[in-house]
Amino acid sequence: MPRQVVEAFCEGAAEWVPLEQLQAAASRKIAEATGTQAGLVTGGAAAALTLGTAAILAGEDLGRIERLPHCEGFPQEILIAREQRCGYDHAILAAGARFVEVGFNEIVSNAGVRRTELWEYEAAIGSNTAGIAYRHSADSQPDLAALVELAHSRGLPVIVDAAGELPPRDNLKLIPATGADLVAFSGGKAIRGPQSTGILCGSSELISSAALQMLDMDDHLELWDPPIELIDRSRLPGIPRHGIGRGFKVAKEEIVALLVALDLFTSGAYDEELPGLRSHLETIVAALTGNRCECAIKEPASPDRWALLEIAVDASSIGHDAFEVCRRLRAGSPPIYVGHGKLADGVLVVNPLCLDDTQADQLASRLNEEL
8 A cells, every 4th residue: 555545544543433424425536536426435346246236136125135145035136147257256146146147158168259148148137137247357248338238228237346457547437437337346456545445336326225234234213314425314214234244344444545545546646656666577587687587577558557577487497387486485585475377387477566676676586596
């Protein structure tokens, strides 16, 4: 976290405020940053997906809110492309939803060339369909805006997992601009707020339901007075008990810190650090020159993203593979965790975002020892 974000966290920790009022203020800030109606600070992007799904399933029906994750008697099926299934499915299923898969992962299975198509979603819609889940990436199919149009024509909401889709900064508005009803972003990662935070943005009615199911509801109806822009009390017949999202509560200092980080991210303040991040990678490359590896700095896909360093390990020369190098780096002093997404290809990945000048030198030294 940048210095300003840490300072905001510490200042927030020393204050007292009703969380529904702070979340209402956060909603205004998030709505402005994302171009949506409303927003909510959540306990990470996974929590945003659970809360968003709970909002889709229950809406403002207090009886349904009380029964989640049990959905007998009302729609609970969420359509999802088979090729978009992943370990984060638990975040959606935890709310009580049941997945209905559409399409086939034909390219990965080497059984064809087609991706999931719109007609497959439409063919799967039935009386128990509650909504559609979509995992966003640079090459996700089908087109999200077209899927949203189809969903809305059938009265269904769409929730989008865009946890890792920043940067580019433009995605903060471009993804919600497709008309998706709810979008989840990570509050850590590129935004650089607390890693335990996430952003849920979109429809004001669904954000209201999500907030209702997360906030502390231990109050008297006669005294309960949430800000109308977050929760319109006049639309509710009473005050619900604690909702399924209560375990995802967010502390005031996390909310404040996330909002400061969001301001820095959207203003482009982080762009000033990009030359320094690249310099860290160049330091490592220079230190490894002549060693038993090949270094390549991979240029970023957008001008507001930072470069990455890929180090191809010569396993035959050093006597062990990239997995072993990675394990030794973790077990060493200081422990070092390089990116492990390409280990199967014999490649270590260095992300400079968490490195300072001293750490770049330490990493270069340890890599030299192992290579």
